[in-house]
Amino acid sequence: MYGLVNRGLKEFIEYSASESTWRQIAGQVGLGDEPFVDLQQYPDELAYDIVGAACEALGSPADAFLRAFGRHWILFTAESAYGDLMSSSSGLYEFLENLDRLHVSVAKSMPKLVPPNFGVEEIEAGWVVLYVSERSGLEPMVEGLLEGLLETFAVDGTVKQIADSSYGEKRFLISRSSD
Numbered sequence: 390m391y392g393l394v395n396r397g398l399k400e401f402i403e404y405s406a407s408e409s410t411w412r413q414i415a416g417q418v419g420l421g422d423e424p425f426v427d428l429q430q431y432p433d434e435l436a437y438d439i440v441g442a443a444c445e446a447l448g449s450p451a452d453a454f455l456r457a458f459g460r461h462w463i464l465f466t467a468e469s470a471y472g473d474l475m476s477s478s479s480g481l482y483e484f485l486e487n488l489d490r491l492h493v494s495v496a497k498s499m500p501k502l503v504p505p506n507f508g509v510e511e512i513e514a515g516w517v518v519l520y521v522s523e524r525s526g527l528e529p530m531v532e533g534l535l536e537g538l539l540e541t542f543a544v545d546g547t548v549k550q551i552a553d554s555s556y557g558e559k560r561f562l563i564s565r566s567s568d
């Protein structure tokens with residue numbers, strides 16, 4: 390995955406634990422002091438190794454860590470590096486409808502991007518988000534990303550994974566709180 394994701398992991402660990410915790414984890418996964426380059430590709434295993442080492446160091450279950458990371462990534466990493474892309478939609482539904490196009494435009498500067506695919510359906514209680522990826526185990530991160538988006542778009546609601554679609558797509562229910 391591109392350095393933007395790994396930099397987000399580093400910053401999330403520094404923010405939620407400490408810089409020395411990050412240095413310990415970095416050492417454990419064979420990294421030195423060099424900063425991540427956002428537009429450079431790193432092997433996916435590195436991100437998975439960082440998550441594994443962080444969960445061990447923090448005593449955190451992987452799903453809770455990934456969920457909190459997803460939220461942080463939207464609110465801090467994406468917001469600071471790609472604020473214009475993040476605020477280019479008029480609302481959450483339109484933004485979710487455009488997520489694949491957003492990744493396509495990101496791929497202009499990251500030509501080897503292997504992005505996930507998303508779809509969204511509006512239902513009475515909120516929205517159902519469909520997610521397809523070549524990678525496994527990232528569903529809790531998607532829940533956190535969607536939670537971050539709820540905050541970005543000032544929508545009151547909750548996110549939870551629900552049963553896969555009959556085509557095997559992962560699905561998430563965003564329930565809007567009624568006011």
Ligand code: HEM
Nearest residue numbers: 390391393467471474495502503504505522523524527534
């Ligand atoms: C401007 C904002 C965004 C940028 C710059 C961005 C960029 C990226 C990058 C660089 C990756 C790593 C893929 C690779 O290196 O091959 C990635 C993966 C991913 N992105 Fe985005 N992204 C953005 C917004 C979002 C949003 C809003 C979501 C919300 C759901 C999202 C969901 C994901 C997921 C789940 C992955 C993990 C990879 C996978 O599931 O296969 N991204 N994105």
